[in-house]
Amino acid sequence: MMKKTMLAALATGLFALQAYAADTVRIAITGPFTGGSAPMGVSMRDGAKLAIDEINRAGGIQVGAKKMKIEVIERDDEAKNERGALIAQELTSMKDLAGVIGTVNTGVCLAGDKYCQEKGLTKIITPAAGSASMTQWSKAGVKDLSIFRFSADDGIQASMVVEEAINRRFTKVAIIHDSTNYGVSGRDDLLNQIRKQGNRLQVVATEKFNIGDKDMTAQLLKAKFGGAQAILIWGIGPELAAVSNGMAKLGMKVPLIGGWTLSMSNYIDNAGKNGNGTLMPQTFIEDPITPKARSFIESYHKTYGVSRIPSPMSAAQGYDAVYIFAAAVKQAKSTDTHKIKDALEDLKEPVKGVIATWKHPYSKWNPADEQTHEAFRRDRVVMGMVQDGRVVFANQADRQRLMKNAGQ
Numbered sequence: 001m002m003k004k005t006m007l008a009a010l011a012t013g014l015f016a017l018q019a020y021a022a023d024t025v026r027i028a029i030t031g032p033f034t035g036g037s038a039p040m041g042v043s044m045r046d047g048a049k050l051a052i053d054e055i056n057r058a059g060g061i062q063v064g065a066k067k068m069k070i071e072v073i074e075r076d077d078e079a080k081n082e083r084g085a086l087i088a089q090e091l092t093s094m095k096d097l098a099g100v101i102g103t104v105n106t107g108v109c110l111a112g113d114k115y116c117q118e119k120g121l122t123k124i125i126t127p128a129a130g131s132a133s134m135t136q137w138s139k140a141g142v143k144d145l146s147i148f149r150f151s152a153d154d155g156i157q158a159s160m161v162v163e164e165a166i167n168r169r170f171t172k173v174a175i176i177h178d179s180t181n182y183g184v185s186g187r188d189d190l191l192n193q194i195r196k197q198g199n200r201l202q203v204v205a206t207e208k209f210n211i212g213d214k215d216m217t218a219q220l221l222k223a224k225f226g227g228a229q230a231i232l233i234w235g236i237g238p239e240l241a242a243v244s245n246g247m248a249k250l251g252m253k254v255p256l257i258g259g260w261t262l263s264m265s266n267y268i269d270n271a272g273k274n275g276n277g278t279l280m281p282q283t284f285i286e287d288p289i290t291p292k293a294r295s296f297i298e299s300y301h302k303t304y305g306v307s308r309i310p311s312p313m314s315a316a317q318g319y320d321a322v323y324i325f326a327a328a329v330k331q332a333k334s335t336d337t338h339k340i341k342d343a344l345e346d347l348k349e350p351v352k353g354v355i356a357t358w359k360h361p362y363s364k365w366n367p368a369d370e371q372t373h374e375a376f377r378r379d380r381v382v383m384g385m386v387q388d389g390r391v392v393f394a395n396q397a398d399r400q401r402l403m404k405n406a407g408q
Contacts (some may be wrong), residue, residue, distance in 0.1 A: 047315030106130025174223030186234030241270030243323030
């Protein structure tokens with residue numbers, strides 16, 4: 001009798017779990033929540049969870065005739081390619097998963113996204129910006145893609161970095177990058193942009209460093225002896241600060257201009273005063289320039305007990321990506337990942353985000369143009385600058401432009 005009672009209770013519990021799952025929109029959030037890339041991953045996850053909490057407190061997403069709350073599945077990929085691949089395989093085995101949001105590192109995208117694509121699981125990459133994350137699909141000639149991106153790709157960023165150097169009338173630069181997929185891809189984007197912009201910059205040194213390196217003297221001396229007037233840099237972790245600190249020790253008073261990761265707390269904190277003046281492209285700056293931005297920043301600070309978001313851009317992109325995904329679920333009137341993909345390619349209603357009001361951010365996938373699955377264009381990106389422990393707008397014109405983009 002006891003055995004039958006236990007079996008009955010177990011069956012009832014399983015039925016309840018199935019019913020609960022059927023009444024929720026299950027979304028996975030993946031990224032590095034530990035390790036050197038954690039400021040990006042944690043900020044993205046926590047920004048996304050702020051949006052999810054807002055949606056759930058309002059009753060959930062209207063899916064057909066009923067409202068459904070969002071259920072979150074978190075996975076820490078630790079910025080490790082092999083772990084990212086295993087997580088992707090796990091997620092694609094879940095039959096009731098609506099989609100995936102996240103991934104910070106380009107190498108993790110390359111290792112894991114193929115499993116999402118094979119199963120047709122809809123994914124919005126954010127904040128990984130490495131060009132290869134999306135160009136891999138156009139190069140392969142994939143006809144129907146379930147992968148989207150919500151981040152300013154490295155092509156946009158590299159263009160801005162090169163333009164900044166040219167506008168400052170520099171003629172000689174050095175490129176320093178880390179040895180990750182992201183760093184190598186960024187180096188190639190910089191070189192490509194230099195060619196596109198008329199080879200007005202002479203690259204006097206191209207040097208790399210590995211994750212964990214603390215002494216950049218050899219790389220910086222080559223740049224210095226070559227007469228570099230600026231350092232263009234692409235990398236991920238706290239090693240970026242070692243470059244700034246190394247420049248200070250060598251008395252190199254030249255600008256450091258690079259990818260958006262220079263806005264991370266582990267760069268700013270480790271570089272200290274040596275980081276002042278560092279320039280990088282940004283899609284969001286922790287400045288309450290609109291009521292929406294103010295509300296988002298204050299909510300993040302209060303919820304997570306901080307006075308500064310570790311990676312503001314990552315947090316804002318995670319937040320907006322959730323609202324875009326929720327809009328697709330509502331339009332699809334379904335939690336079916338394939339129908340959500342179709343809706344993302346043709347969103348009918350504008351989506352009010354903290355970065356911008358998003359109008360038709362994606363379109364039908366065209367393998368000849370990966371921009372069809374890229375949300376960001378050049379006008380959504382500004383140049384940020386490190387100043388006394390924070391990232392600020394490098395110029396007021398950009399501040400005004402973002403205010404306009406936000407629809408205020």
